Amino acid sequence: MVEQGHDVDTDARVDDSAAPVEQAPMGATTLADRLLDGAGTGILAHDHQGVVRFLNASVRVLLPDQRVGEPLIGALHLRQDGRAASDEVELTVTGRRLRAHRRDLPDGWAAWYVDDVTEQHARMDSLLAERSRSRFLASASRRLGLCLHPGRTARAVVELAAAELAHAVAVVWPSSTGGDTVEWAAGERAAAVRSGRARAGELPGPVTAALRGPEGAAPLLLDDLAGAPWAEAGPATPWPGRSGGSAAVAGAVVSLPGNGVPAGALVLLRDATAAAGAAAAAGDTALVEEFAQRAGIAMAAAALYARQARTTGVLRSNLVQPPLPHVPGLTLGAAYRPADEGLLIGGDFYDVLHRPGSATTFLLGDVCGKGVDAAVSTGRVRQSVVALGRLVNDPVRLLEALNATMLETVAADRAPQFVTLVLGSATPLLGGGVRLLLAGGGHLPPLVVRPGGVEAVDIGGMLVGAVPEARFRARTVDLAPGESCVLYSDGVTEAQGGVDGRQAFGEERLAEVLAGCDVLPAPGIAERVAQQVVRWLGTGYNDDVAVLVVQAPIPVHPRAERHLHSVHVAAAAHPEDRAARRDRPHDGTGSHPEEVP
């Protein structure tokens, strides 16, 4: 064979150098011709003028238009200067992908070797498509898991699908508020996502079916989507049901799988005139399904979270610190920063109970423990004080009643859960001051802020809810106008921080912060304390922090010159607003005769 090969080589060379060769007649072929015909690669030879001189069997199939003795045609032809346009050519002939490369032969001749790469291309295309599918699904998974809000998640679904799967997308899901309300988000490629609510009855039939379950899925007729709530607000195309819509649009409605029931429905519309869109439509059922799976999981998780957050919110509403009431003749301020910052509830609590015609009761306390368990206890204590406060007005008696109630209601198999608290009553005085009666239940002493300095009111008392025979005491403190009484939790004084991160904030530092605060209104004092404590803590350990400030309204300093009074006319025209500002005397004398009980 090897020797034969040598012969062939020689023959071929002789053949090349010879005069133009006519196509070899069948049956009268040289060995070289047979070998060339047997090669899978198509081989074409042409002379220096670009006239085809030889074609093997393969190339006759691949390039049926090339003829021996005629000039090269198509992508292989020679340019004006007698050179080939390129040595490497990719061409498509009768639906097949060909790759040809050129080699120089002696005497200005050249050969083209032509390979059929159709299969290779197909494999590469599907590999790339698979890769982009994986990339798309990976980015979908990444984005969809990031937010637990149903609306946000739906928006992400719309944006992802509109970028890759369809030209216009809508997602519909049952509202977390229940009933037959649905929410929707819709958007078109490269446009902002819109959203809204609708009644389930207003939805197009196929969407309703998809919300019921995947069984109902049927081929989508575009007229089915006419009148969908999102189509109204959207652009005229591609949504049907508007003038200029529907013509060349292909659509699908997919049920988003959830926990047992569908988490929502996904509507996809493709502009069928776009070639890429049509191609995508053909092969992507699997991709759409995969995407729907991921979208469904994310929507279901968000719906679950929303439901639980709603439940938590309702339960929590009794545990978060209440807004302070408006009390005539008193200025109130509070600050609260729980250790569990996400839920905003903790083991510290405060409350102010105002009933017109009687003294205002206020309290601040601390149950042992932190977080949700402690917060539940604080709720119980606050409720008890509200109920008992209707019957008992005196702070000491109220503490005794609370102590008994807490001991009675503790479960037999559980240790008593005690609290420390300060409970007081406030009565505005003639002349703008306030009389406080402060009772202590083993809590930190309240601080009174006066222009001359800060003094602690030592009232002692025992823990509340620990022993039946607990003793409590009360002290009377009078606040002159502008003076304040500051109640605080141990999260303030025991805050660990400072320069080395290990010092306690301490009562001394608190008193230092409060010194000079006599010019501040109560909310400003509370905020100033919280601010200093949080700064003190830095990034360190965090306990619940609660501050409640009860203040006799600050007297207004007389003005340098009296001004025009037209604004009083304005105020009179809005009695509700005047009421809202009544805690400040209008005339600067500080007297409030109509508000003293």
Added chain:
Amino acid sequence: MTSRSPSAPAPVEAVRAVVDDYLDALGRGDETHAVDLALGFVDAGGSAEDVLLGLVAPVQVRVGERWESGEWSVAQEHAATCIAERVVAALGTRARGQGTRGHVVLSCLDGEWHALPARIVGDVLRLRCWQVTFLGASVPPVHLVSFLHQHGPDVVALSAALPIHLPAARHTVAAAQRTGTPVLAGGPGFGADGRFARRLGVDAWAPTAEDAAALLDRMPWPATSPDATRDDGAETEYAGVRERRGRLVMAAVERLRDRTAAVRLADSPLDDDLGQMVDFLAAATWFGDRGLFADHLEWLARVSTPRGAAADLLPAVLDAFRAELHDFPFALTCLDLGHDALVGRG
């Protein structure tokens, strides 16, 4: 102000005319008069936005100046600010928009207690029909992010008066953006030209309330490219300075101990002011911006002089810092520039 004719709404100039009267009311703690002045305009047909941006906001700048010059104590300044907050609240009950345009959640960065500017921006957006939730001063990041998960607002707006809270806020910004919520930044803390905002990777920055409103009108915003100039060295050096915060403050306190009995810079306890100096140094290191620290030093020199601080107090603090930071090349150049700035002040 004196005439209440509904046909002639009070123009902005009329609002400006009572600036002195209003500032005087704040200084005297006369909430009633301050509120009456503000509401008087709205009742006379003026716009609440003009009152917020033409009276409350500019006067607040003057309140700050009075404190800086030592004319007012810090408590007086706080009292004035409290009253201004009540004025803003009163305006809010009188005039508000429909809340139909989208939901903006507004929050001060953790550690940022200047809430009034954010409150004003919130009310301006409300008047322009945005639904606004204001989470308040110094909002813990956990609280902000759980709010985003529960309520899914359209935008998060973050407010910062001081740049020292920004490096720590980068995680908050990233967490908000991961929920798909774009982040708008505002307040002088982000730099007069917003350069710190870009560094933080927020989606948009607005220097004023009007700009914020205009930006919100143009949603969605074009995607921002992450800042490519970040270098890991700055991150490491920042972390190192933060870690040495306590040691630096103690070194400075030690250095000052044998000089004067009671040293005060601004109105806070000394170690608070020294700690804030370290915070500025750390932020300057993180942003790679020496001017940030030098500017703070100049400010501190300006406010501490009327409070009786000796002129060579701050250079002594810089020396104490320098001795502790010999491994921190960029922080050292910040200290040098700060020293030059103090010397240049004379």
